[in-house]
Amino acid sequence: GGRLIDFVQFYVISLMSGCLDPKTESAFLDHVIDHESGIYYTYDSKLKLLPPVFESKQASHYLAAIELLSAFPQAKYKLRFVLDWLDKNKNANGRWDMGGSVSDKVYFPLSDYWRKREMREADCTERISNLIAAISN
Template sequence: AVAYMDDCLTGHKAIPDRTEKGNDWDVFTALMLSAWIRRFTHNNLAANEVAKQWSTILTAAFETGEYNHDKYVLAYRDVFGKKPRGGRLIDFVQFYVISLMRGCLDPKTESAFLDHVIEHESGIYYTYDNKLKLLPPVFESKQASHYLAAIELLSAFPQAKYKLRFVLDWLDKNKKTNGRWDMGGSVSDKVYFPLSDHWRKRETREADCTKRISNLIAAILN
């Protein structure tokens, strides 16, 4: 899979998707491929180069400690040689950019970047469409499961352990008296749940929920 994506990223093969005109398609496909490659390995030169480009852009955008859109556009133009097109890339609070930036930002930039993402009104594009600072009103819901997906994405950043304490408190409050978690049957969306083959038994669902949440807590704290 990595070899195939590397071939597409380096121009030896073409992805089968049709070209979209609403954004910088070449920039977006490089971003998408690099993000997925780096979820498998950080030893791919082409993907690492794309990560370096986006790190340069975001470092400039958060130079003052908070997001500056004019600096973002200017840095984007300097790196890619053109102004950004399409909301998909103008709004960088999305799965691919966040996934790509893990381990790529200096502490100051990472801190400001995470603050911006957590306070972003529309959440993380492709993952969760509400502000992360606002906890889901119902724990046993698909919304809460998708919220966990967004937090899982942020948990790989070193400063997550300081930024996501409020999430740990929320999870602790929703723990059952037996020390486990159960998010209910409605979260079975065939994407994030179930982890097991089926949920015919409540105990299996509880085990899956507990495993996912325990892994998330460990990722934040470590």
């Protein structure tokens, strides 16, 4: 007995969207974003700290955590720093390419074929554009 489970985990967060009043949701998101060990099952570092390498599996997992939080109405205010980071990581074509290492068969690839850089870039751009739209609305 006496075992406590941290509520900053994928399942709890995915169920909380739309259930909290704005003030409580704001405090909840602040807590999650500043939580030392990230979101259990999704990302294992503090969300306030951006991944050091954009073209990495770590950054893809970071995006998964941000996608989870983007379902909260208060996210558009709390996650602006993520939008700035994404904007800084566009390539010369105004698109995103996270590199081949992000292929984890969960979030990537979206396409059947990633041997061409253009397909990988299209998939990354699709995912990130959807995230930006979710946060910006």
